[in-house]
Amino acid sequence: MDASLPTQDPVIIFEDVSIAFDENKVLDRLSFTLWHGQTKALFGVAGTGKTLVLKLAMGLIKPDSGRIIVLGQEVSSMREHDLFALRRRIGMIFQESALFDSLNVDDNVSFRMREEHVAPEECERRVREALHFVELEHTMNLYPSELSGGMRRRVAIARAIVNNPELLLYDSPTAGLDPMTSTTIVELLVKQRDVNKTSALLVTHRLQDAFTMATHRFIPAQNKMVEVPRGSDWDSKTSFLILKDGQKLFEGSAAEIATSDDPYIREYLTP
Amino acid sequence: MAESTDKASEILQFSLTAIAKRNILAVQEYTLLAWQSMANIFTSPRYLGDTLQQADIIGVGSLPIVMLTGFFLGAVLALQSANELARFGGLSFTGQLVSLSMVREIGPVLTGLMVAGRSATGMASELGSMQVTEQIDAMRALGTDPSKKLVTPRVVSTIIMLVVLTVIADLASMFGGSLVAVFMLRLDGNQYWSTAWQSLALDDIVMGLLKPFVFGFIISTIGCYYGMTARGGTQGVGRATTQAMVSASVTLVISDLFITKLLLNFFPNL
Numbered sequence: 001m002d003a004s005l006p007t008q009d010p011v012i013i014f015e016d017v018s019i020a021f022d023e024n025k026v027l028d029r030l031s032f033t034l035w036h037g038q039t040k041a042l043f044g045v046a047g048t049g050k051t052l053v054l055k056l057a058m059g060l061i062k063p064d065s066g067r068i069i070v071l072g073q074e075v076s077s078m079r080e081h082d083l084f085a086l087r088r089r090i091g092m093i094f095q096e097s098a099l100f101d102s103l104n105v106d107d108n109v110s111f112r113m114r115e116e117h118v119a120p121e122e123c124e125r126r127v128r129e130a131l132h133f134v135e136l137e138h139t140m141n142l143y144p145s146e147l148s149g150g151m152r153r154r155v156a157i158a159r160a161i162v163n164n165p166e167l168l169l170y171d172s173p174t175a176g177l178d179p180m181t182s183t184t185i186v187e188l189l190v191k192q193r194d195v196n197k198t199s200a201l202l203v204t205h206r207l208q209d210a211f212t213m214a215t216h217r218f219i220p221a222q223n224k225m226v227e228v229p230r231g232s233d234w235d236s237k238t239s240f241l242i243l244k245d246g247q248k249l250f251e252g253s254a255a256e257i258a259t260s261d262d263p264y265i266r267e268y269l270t271p
Numbered sequence: 272m273a274e275s276t277d278k279a280s281e282i283l284q285f286s287l288t289a290i291a292k293r294n295i296l297a298v299q300e301y302t303l304l305a306w307q308s309m310a311n312i313f314t315s316p317r318y319l320g321d322t323l324q325q326a327d328i329i330g331v332g333s334l335p336i337v338m339l340t341g342f343f344l345g346a347v348l349a350l351q352s353a354n355e356l357a358r359f360g361g362l363s364f365t366g367q368l369v370s371l372s373m374v375r376e377i378g379p380v381l382t383g384l385m386v387a388g389r390s391a392t393g394m395a396s397e398l399g400s401m402q403v404t405e406q407i408d409a410m411r412a413l414g415t416d417p418s419k420k421l422v423t424p425r426v427v428s429t430i431i432m433l434v435v436l437t438v439i440a441d442l443a444s445m446f447g448g449s450l451v452a453v454f455m456l457r458l459d460g461n462q463y464w465s466t467a468w469q470s471l472a473l474d475d476i477v478m479g480l481l482k483p484f485v486f487g488f489i490i491s492t493i494g495c496y497y498g499m500t501a502r503g504g505t506q507g508v509g510r511a512t513t514q515a516m517v518s519a520s521v522t523l524v525i526s527d528l529f530i531t532k533l534l535l536n537f538f539p540n541l
Binding site: 055058060080081084085087088090092094095096098099100101111112115159 | 316401404405406408409410411412413414415416
């Protein structure tokens with residue numbers, strides 16, 4: 001069996017998760033599972049609770065009901081103090097990058113390591129490695145305000161992967177970026193998935209990003225991603241989850257979503 | 272008619288309940304933040320570097336305005352009181368009046384208000400900006416407790432620096448008063464300083480230094496609370512900043528009355 005393919009070890013389990021804000025029920029008994037080595041792409045119209053799913057998985061927000069189990073721990077019932085240790089095993093990329101604007105790129109990427117008092121030499125080596133991964137080694141001394149939107153996202157990715165997390169949560173990593181930069185970011189996500197074998201939950205509005213992830217593999221020898229022929233394992237690592245009115249409308253592979261007869265999905269797929 | 276009255280009454284009741292719930296929640300959140308900020312001192316990790324940095328921003332940064340306002344307030348106090356004291360032949364007590372009123376009351380309150388205007392707003396806007404741009408969430412996501420990293424260093428450094436700033440403001444005001452006494456009231460400088468110094472008892476100094484402890488806690492926790500709970504983009508940050516300034520100043524002045532009463536009850540010699 002190919003070790004890079006998803007295994008039957010659950011990384012994230014959502015069980016009947018519901019949450020409402022005032023009278024507005026945003027998630028209504030949502031259930032899904034993310035398996036080890038898998039990337040699950042979350043779709044849905046604005047306000048359907050996609051970002052909320054990521055924040056719930058990270059334990060930043062508590063659900064009103066239901067259970068959320070991440071890396072074997074039930075985050076929905078853990079205290080904030082106990083969640084910090086678990087969060088160190090997870091990387092999260094926020095929609096607007098959320099870089100610390102008073103710190104330079106070096107300090108942003110090494111933030112966690114400095115908190116853990118990692119030796120400065122080790123710290124610098126890992127920061128350079130992470131920035132090399134996102135091809136931004138030359139920006140170490142720059143501040144977030146001096147970077148473009150795409151560069152900020154790449155620094156946010158470097159910050160998230162620098163500690164080799166077991167799980168990555170991406171919140172619209174390509175939103176608002178030009179096609180060229182978006183492709184660069186998607187290539188980084190594919191690289192992270194195929195090189196470091198990290199499980200991921202990806203929130204995006206761009207279907208083509210998820211399809212690219214499903215149909216491409218990163219080849220380290222060539223340092224680029226290439227399209228794999230249809231019929232091989234081209235969609236085994238990426239699955240799709242569409243939310244509608246706080247509920248799961250569709251869950252399946254790229255091939256299944258492409259051939260779905262559901263009128264809502266057909267409309268969603270129409271450019 | 273009766274139906275519309277019932278409906279209006281129902282809406283009013285619903286609105287009042289919502290307002291009451293919101294305010295109770297705010298008090299609960301503030302209490303938890305204030306308690307946590309102190310409890311964090313006794314658990315690791317402790318951020319000494321951040322505390323020193325904040326002490327520099329709050330203490331050194333506030334030094335010019337505190338010295339300036341203290342100096343001129345002391346001068347005005349000497350000038351105002353001189354008229355009244357002269358009527359009773361007590362012009363020589365000018366130094367005593369300036370030192371006692373500044374050390375016991377005006378010094379701590381004035382310094383507190385100055386620091387509230389400068390630092391509570393600074394904390395609210397800085398933490399508020401971090402909140403609305405998800406930097407606080409990012410910090411939590413990176414496994415760091417924002418309460419320990421951001422709130423406690425600000426609270427500790429404000430408490431310590433407010434005590435230091437109050438002493439400096441007291442000295443500046445007495446110096447301002449002395450210049451007025453010597454150059455405008457034609458009093459003897461030595462007499463001014465000796466009456467100012469001798470009139471101060473340990474009780475006065477205890478009261479003058481206990482208040483900044485409480486004021487520092489109030490200013491910093493209110494500033495941090497409004498920052499950490501800011502919502503609604505840049506407009507929300509602006510709103511949080513204004514609310515922090517108003518709440519910190521009003522709470523400080525109100526608490527001054529209760530602290531004074533409490534201290535006088537517990538320590539009658541004060």
